[in-house]
Amino acid sequence: MADLFDTPHATPDKPAGPRPLADRLRPRALGDVIGQEQVLGPDAPLGIMLASGSLSSLVLWGPPGVGKTTIARLLADQTSLAFVQISAIFTGVPDLKKVFEGARLRRANGQGTLLFVDEIHRFNKAQQDSFLPHMEDGTIILVGATTENPSFELNAALLSRAQVLVLNRLTLADLERLAQRAEQELGRRMPLDGPARDALLDMADGDGRALLNLIEQVMAWRVTQALTTDDLTRRLMKRAVRYDKSGDEHYNLISALHKSVRGSDPDAALYWYNRMLLGGEDPRYLARRILRMAVEDIGLADPQAQTICLHAWETYERLGSPEGELALSQALVYLALAPKSNAGYVAYKAAKDAARQSGSAAPPKHILNAPTRLMREQGYGEGYAYDHDAEDAFSGQNYFPDGMKRGVYYLPVDRGFERDLKKRVDFFAGLRAKRQARTGDD
Known part of the structure; x- marks a missing residue:
């Protein structure tokens, strides 16, 4: 495709003036837009819409400076729609009413309106809802622009009436x-x-x-x-890294960091860690997430991992930046290279589901304490086997509610310290089977 910004030439009725370079090089046709072939190409969504002469409402989602406003303006030119531009930052309800009224008058006179809403994610739910009837009856073609993930920031009702197009940062x-x-x-x-x-x-x-x-x-x-x-x-001062600590970029980068650790890649983990720090992320947030990684993805394959993460967090609190950030980075490297297991995490969730489904089922009476005579008369504690007195200090009794099938939730992996735990689980499972067989024989 041609370059992003075409070169307009001075004309007698429009002499060249001292305009900013970005304005002077603004594209004059969609074919001049660069880097967005995935939405503008002949077989791409906008190319197909324009070829068929049927333009629908759109949400343009992408980083700053990739042509969202320009594309909207050129779409209006190519479809002979009146172009109206507003910003969600500066537009209130009275302003919206005027915009909708103007669009109705144009429609009555035979012209449609392409309403371009910059920063559309900044409108609240009620304001977003106000667009719906005008989109449905054809008064406006809405083209919203946002740098934030529409899935999180825009109403489902509005998204159902508009196609989301993703614009990419320029290469x-x-x-x-x-x-x-x-x-x-x-x-x-x-x-x-x-x-x-x-x-x-x-x-x-x-x-x-x-x-x-x-x-x-x-x-x-x-x-x-x-x-x-x-x-x-x-x-020149280097341009600040694009990063919003409460927005989509925040969640993208923390996801990349977490998955790099899970994937045992310390280099990638350090890269994303520093990307977040350079973007202004609070190191305490990163310390909390690093500890969470130890719990979720390392688990009992390396019980020392949690301790190292806690010590790194404590070191940051004592030293502050930048030395404390080094301690957190070393914890990241340790986690990335540690043996991985989510067996404890999976077991926790499975047991939680079983507890929810079993409701208020009572423990079996033989493992209940009986401090009063009435409780003893009710059978509390009757038949309890004191494990320390049993062979191998293991009685093999049932500790689940009566009538409930025994659950197996913790399945340790054959990695790291969990390799030893797996041997213990298998050992006790074998003893339990022997005890139950013996009880059955009796």
Whole structure:
């Protein structure tokens, strides 16, 4: 496909002015949008909609600077719809009523309205519900833009009436083509050597708008020779890593961290750990999650893992940053390389389900205490076998409610310390079978 931003030319009725570079290079046709072939291609959702002449309401989900607003505007142009843009940050209920009324008047005059709602996830449930009747009767084609996961942020009723399209962050190749288009517009190349040019593209972090803003800064410098990477980093602050501690990116990264540990990959675990720290994540949150990993994924295959995680957390509390973060990173490495078992976790959930299903079934009377005469008369404690007095200190009695089939929940794996526990489980299971057979013979 062509480059992200086409180059508009000055005309007598629209002379070129001192506009920002991002505005000057804004695409004028959908074919000029770069990096979103998965939604704009001939066989992709928007390509098919436009070819059939039937545009439905949409939610564009993607990171900043990938063309959500531009795509919405160009969709309106290509379908001859009136383009109305609002932001959920600055729009209240009275404003929405005016927008809907204007759309009704246009419809009465034979023109439809494409209503573009930026940051649509910031509208509350009632505000989101207000769009529904106007979408259903065709008054508006809604195109919402969001950087947050629509599954969590948008009402099910609204999602059922709109198709969600995922836009991707721009690749380095996409950004390079965008940089070339900017240089063509400005009539000269950036004063950067090869590595510095690559560093500039990295700074944009997949955001086309951010790249154009960086290019404008670089082009404004008065230099006599190509700048190196060191020159560039001294002159420019690296763009902050995109990370929302309460949003979708937060959950994506913690999922990546957890699964890297579960997958025994210490290098990947350290990478995602540092991505979260650089994004401003609270190390205490990470300490809690690291301890959770020890409980869920290491379990009794290495009982020492929990202790190491607790000590790392305590070390962070005593030392603070950055030394305390090193202790947490070492705990991560230990977990990633430790033997893995979720047998205890699975057993806990299975026993919990059995407890829920059995309701209020009472324990068998032979394991109940009998501190009063009445309780003894009721049979409490009668027939209880004191395990310390039994052979192998194991009586093999039943400890489940009478009439309930014995459950088997804990199935240790043949890894780490659980290998020893498995031997013990098998040993007691064998003794229990012998005791029950002996009782049956009697």
